[in-house]
Amino acid sequence: MRAMYVIPALVVLGALALSSIFIVDERKKALVLQFGQVTQVKEEPGLGFKIPFVQEVVYYEDRILGLQTNPLEVTMLDDRRLVVDAFSRWRIVNLVEFREAVGTGGETQALRRLEGIVNPAIQEVLGSVPSNRVTSEDRTGLMNQIRDIARRQAAALGIEVIDVRLTRTDLPEQNLEATFARMRAEREREAADEIARGGEAAQRVRAAADRTVVELTSDARRQAEVVRGEADAERNRILAEAYGRDTEFFAFIRSLSAYEASLKGANSSIVMQPDSEFFDYLRSDQAPGAAPATPAPATPSP
Template sequence: MMKAQLILPVVAVIAVAAFSSIFIVDEREKALVLQFGQVKQVKETPGLGFKIPLIQEVVTYDDRILGLPTQPLEVTPLDDRRLIVDAFARWRISNLIEFREAVGAGGVDSAQTRLDRILNAAIREVLGSVPSGRVLSEDRTALMNQIRDRARVESGALGIEVIDVRLTRTDLPEQNLAATFARMRAEREREAADEIARGGEAAQRVRATADRTVVELTSDARRMAEVARGEADAERNGIYAEAFGRDPEFFAFTRSLTSYERSLQSGNSSIVMQPDSEFFTYLRSDLAPSDRATVPEAVQGTTAATTP
């Protein structure tokens, strides 16, 4: 009975000691076994681990990729234009022992504070060596890679690996925005005025070329028309001359009929003459006088009066 009473407490103590010597590492974590502040064991794989109860302790750290947004930082690029910049970094613990020695019991919070200072220094150094136009451009991959590489070198002593750095904002200070926008607007207006002037000049050249082409085409058409009209008049006069040479009396007769037609057309004027005027020679007799070659000669002796 006495033995049983002594054995039970011993078994309980042993069970408690056995359970306290076992620890579990999650797949998202890494663990260090510390003895009086010194690292005795590194556990980087998930599963069960063992430690000495009451003497050793287990400290776990996140093994995932962590994010660190930086505070807005004022940077002066190479052309002395101030910019407000903030960034976002992704990092992870690469060496547990170095990490523990560097940050001590502060853990991840202490590491992020020191990493923030490293990032700020890298951002100032890289962006201060280039013009502001390159910082504000869309293609800033090279600059972000430079910042990442500088931060990676500095943070290596902390047991930290900087995976990536991204610039999330690059803006002008509020007091400089109005002046910058006004300058940008003036530049765009000047470019627009230049484009309008070049367009007007090109339009004027096209218009002048078109006007010259119209004049040339019109002159050529008129010249061709005059040539055609002259050739037609020559052909007509040739026909008249040939007809007059064949039968002068018939030619005089046709000319008289033409004169009658033109004189007796309806209009606002009237012709008054004597009935025995030579103008009506071919209307009074069947035979025309043979000594008259043309009607206009007969018309010359006619006395006419025009009344409105």
């Protein structure tokens, strides 16, 4: 009979012992709460103990967490507007203050509270500088200012803000379209100027080429006329010399030239007397007044 009560008692005691033990992972931190009040803080990994059914364990992240802010429109010192978003890294450093600040919301509630701190810090810092400094590559100083402001304000939440980085700094959509249109018009104007300058240069090159062609053609014609005149003079000299040496041969050449000129056409017709001197070289194989050719003596056949 006594064994029948011992076994259930051992089971109950084992269950109570197991329910009084909790394990903290190396990536976590834990708070032991009793009726909503913090009774124990467990930040080191390992085993922990609590009162079963009276105390509860709430776990929180011990790792570095990230926050991506929503796009925020900021007015710069030069009245230009930019759409800015940032990425922040943070971690929980004081579990008791963190629990009191966010309640049962945990890390989700902390993200909303932290974004409400980072966004005003971004507006405060970026609103005090011109837009060209925000859009430049060297803006580490601005991000450090935002981090310091957010770190001071987030300390009341038991949170340490490790870093804040600006991930985007763009113009608003309507300003972006106007900027693109202005840039496009500027590029089109520059292209039109380049085309006009190119056309002017091409016209100058074309005019210079035309002038060079005219000059070269005129010089070539002048040289051709000179050569042609010299050739005609040489021809006349040769003809005159030939005429002086052999009058009959000169008359023969003149007659052949006259025959060629008069009979050149396809349907040439000549009407003149048969005994005209024009046909003297056509009627005989000898020139007029030339001595008849002496026939060669006949060679006797064998």
